[in-house]
Amino acid sequence: MQRIEAAVGHETGPVDGGTPEGAEDEADRRWALLADLYRREQPGLVRLASLLVRDAAVAEELVQEAFVRLHRHLDDADRPGAYLRTSVVNLCHSHGRRVQVAARHAPTPAPVVPPPGLPPDLSPVWQALDLLSARQRDAVILRFYLDLPDREIADLLGVRPGTVRSLVSRALTRLHEVLEP
Amino acid sequence: MTDIRPTDPDLEARLRATLTAAAPTDTHVDDGLADLRSRLDGATVVSLRTAPPVRRRGRVALVAAAVALLAAATGAAVVVRDGDDRQELDQSTTTPPEATGWYVPADLPAGWSLVSVGSDHLDVEGKGGTCPCPHTTWSRDDGGLLLLTSAANEAPASAPEVVSEPQPVQLDGGVPAFAGDVFDTQRIVTWAQDGRHHRLYGVRVDAEELIRQAGALAGGPASGRADPATPPGYTLLQRGTVPGGVRAYRAITVSLRHETRDVWATYTLAPAGLGGDVATLSVPEPAQVAGFGGSDLLRYGGIEEAPDASNSVFAGRLPGADLVVGDDPHGRVGDRYPTDADLELLLASLRPVDAEGWRRFVATAAEPADEASVIAPTVADLITPGEAVPD
Numbered sequence: 001m002q003r004i005e006a007a008v009g010h011e012t013g014p015v016d017g018g019t020p021e022g023a024e025d026e027a028d029r030r031w032a033l034l035a036d037l038y039r040r041e042q043p044g045l046v047r048l049a050s051l052l053v054r055d056a057a058v059a060e061e062l063v064q065e066a067f068v069r070l071h072r073h074l075d076d077a078d079r080p081g082a083y084l085r086t087s088v089v090n091l092c093h094s095h096g097r098r099v100q101v102a103a104r105h106a107p108t109p110a111p112v113v114p115p116p117g118l119p120p121d122l123s124p125v126w127q128a129l130d131l132l133s134a135r136q137r138d139a140v141i142l143r144f145y146l147d148l149p150d151r152e153i154a155d156l157l158g159v160r161p162g163t164v165r166s167l168v169s170r171a172l173t174r175l176h177e178v179l180e181p
Numbered sequence: 182m183t184d185i186r187p188t189d190p191d192l193e194a195r196l197r198a199t200l201t202a203a204a205p206t207d208t209h210v211d212d213g214l215a216d217l218r219s220r221l222d223g224a225t226v227v228s229l230r231t232a233p234p235v236r237r238r239g240r241v242a243l244v245a246a247a248v249a250l251l252a253a254a255t256g257a258a259v260v261v262r263d264g265d266d267r268q269e270l271d272q273s274t275t276t277p278p279e280a281t282g283w284y285v286p287a288d289l290p291a292g293w294s295l296v297s298v299g300s301d302h303l304d305v306e307g308k309g310g311t312c313p314c315p316h317t318t319w320s321r322d323d324g325g326l327l328l329l330t331s332a333a334n335e336a337p338a339s340a341p342e343v344v345s346e347p348q349p350v351q352l353d354g355g356v357p358a359f360a361g362d363v364f365d366t367q368r369i370v371t372w373a374q375d376g377r378h379h380r381l382y383g384v385r386v387d388a389e390e391l392i393r394q395a396g397a398l399a400g401g402p403a404s405g406r407a408d409p410a411t412p413p414g415y416t417l418l419q420r421g422t423v424p425g426g427v428r429a430y431r432a433i434t435v436s437l438r439h440e441t442r443d444v445w446a447t448y449t450l451a452p453a454g455l456g457g458d459v460a461t462l463s464v465p466e467p468a469q470v471a472g473f474g475g476s477d478l479l480r481y482g483g484i485e486e487a488p489d490a491s492n493s494v495f496a497g498r499l500p501g502a503d504l505v506v507g508d509d510p511h512g513r514v515g516d517r518y519p520t521d522a523d524l525e526l527l528l529a530s531l532r533p534v535d536a537e538g539w540r541r542f543v544a545t546a547a548e549p550a551d552e553a554s555v556i557a558p559t560v561a562d563l564i565t566p567g568e569a570v571p572d
Binding site: 048051056067141144179 | 202209210
């Protein structure tokens with residue numbers, strides 16, 4: 001199982017933002033690689049993250065953080081796209097719980113505001129997703145937005161495939177109860 | 182153990198359509214790429230407490246400079262920068278265990294082991310004004326909950342940003358206010374009074390009742406006080422104050438795993454006043470746990486039911502730190518959630534340690550420790566001072 005510990009601060013290593021003297025070509029090469037990857041992967045990652053954290057601006061910040069982390073491991077990552085997706089999902093998890101912890105100190109309960117452009121007839125579905133636990137919602141998004149198989153969802157969420165099936169099943173049951181009572 | 186329902190093609194189709202329509206189309210690629218370049222070019226070696234929250238174009242700042250965390254742990258002193266000012270913290274100063282806010286589990290039953298210690302960076306957003314921000318929570322026997330918060334703000338009352346269609350209302354005594362629904366079960370009333378903006382949230386409290394309670398608070402003798410009287414029919418659940426002068430802070434999460442049962446449990450420590458609460462999705466109840474060395478312990482019921490696990494979250498206060506105990510906030514879950522008994526054992530096992538004891542404990546984690554977790558001599562040092570980021 002690919003398991004990158006991307007919870008904030010779990011990674012260690014030298015800060016690599018500076019450009020040592022005589023290594024400018026290398027720095028330029030790394031930046032070109034990263035920029036190319038960014039243009040390719042950022043839109044999809046932001047869309048995924050915006051569904052997971054239900055806030056497009058927060059999603060953009062989390063994806064930025066994922067790319068900062070990738071930059072540190074650019075030479076080690078065999079599958080940078082997979083690394084990024086895992087990193088973003090983990091960052092979204094971390095953010096989600098912290099939002100819960102901070103919610104009353106903000107002090108604003110997290111609003112359930114339909115995203116711009118969402119057709120009114122789909123708004124109830126969006127609101128109903130908020131009634132799911134974070135894990136249930138994540139599993140549903142990975143299943144029905146990305147169409148990932150159980151195995152990949154399990155890897156991303158750090159659970160067993162059977163748990164994924166259970167999470168999705170319970171989520172659908174709950175959504176059915178809410179939307180079609 | 183897995184209960185699989187028959188598929189519902191219509192529901193699944195609506196889900197797919199909703200998720201596709203809800204995902205943003207413009208993700209600001211060029212803007213983001215420029216920001217990334219700037220962030221990487223500016224990755225200098227600074228300490229945790231120098232890391233400023235990143236805020237671009239009004240976005241919520243989240244993760245500040247994670248790259249900034251890496252250097253300071255090895256030094257004897259932490260350079261603290263705030264603007265052009267510099268000062269040094271002497272980490273050799275000994276702080277008594279009971280004052281550090283660091284706690285480690287002692288006497289855990291066999292099978293539990295320390296997996297990781299990580300941290301999260303959190304902005305304190307200045308919604309509604311500046312802190313200190315007193316807050317009071319009352320509950321009702323039928324599951325209703327009121328949450329009153331206030332923050333210094335000389336501006337006139339404004340419509341709450343979390344409400345899509347705020348309605349101007351007049352509270353008792355002629356105080357102008359705005360009211361609206363945040364969600365089906367959550368609503369809010371806001372008003373300005375005595376140089377402060379007040380917000381009264383209601384969970385499972387109808388709109389009429391919420392406006393009536395807001396009027397009583399605004400017009401009563403306790404108006405503007407940090408300790409308003411408990412409304413009739415309600416019980417005081419919690420009272421606290423978010424401290425002022427905090428721009429951001431870190432919360433430290435300790436993750437434990439029971440090897441044979443494949444259960445994860447965690448506890449999170451945050452600076453006092455900043456981290457003792459969890460979501461308002463469920464109405465908490467006071468909890469008593471023998472051996473717990475803190476106060477104001479609340480139990481939030483799990484929102485995901487499981488046959489042999491409660492999935493509860495406990496939140497309380499310890500000397501020097503706020504505490505949350507529950508399952509893994511980073512999404513790691515084994516076969517089942519921790520039971521209340523698991524979490525109560527963890528709560529009862531926590532003992533204060535000094536900074537050195539904390540560092541020794543962190544060093545035993547199976548996974549590489551988050552350096553922010555050992556850099557601060559006390560939990561209070563996890564605060565980045567400054568004014569809250571205005572919303």
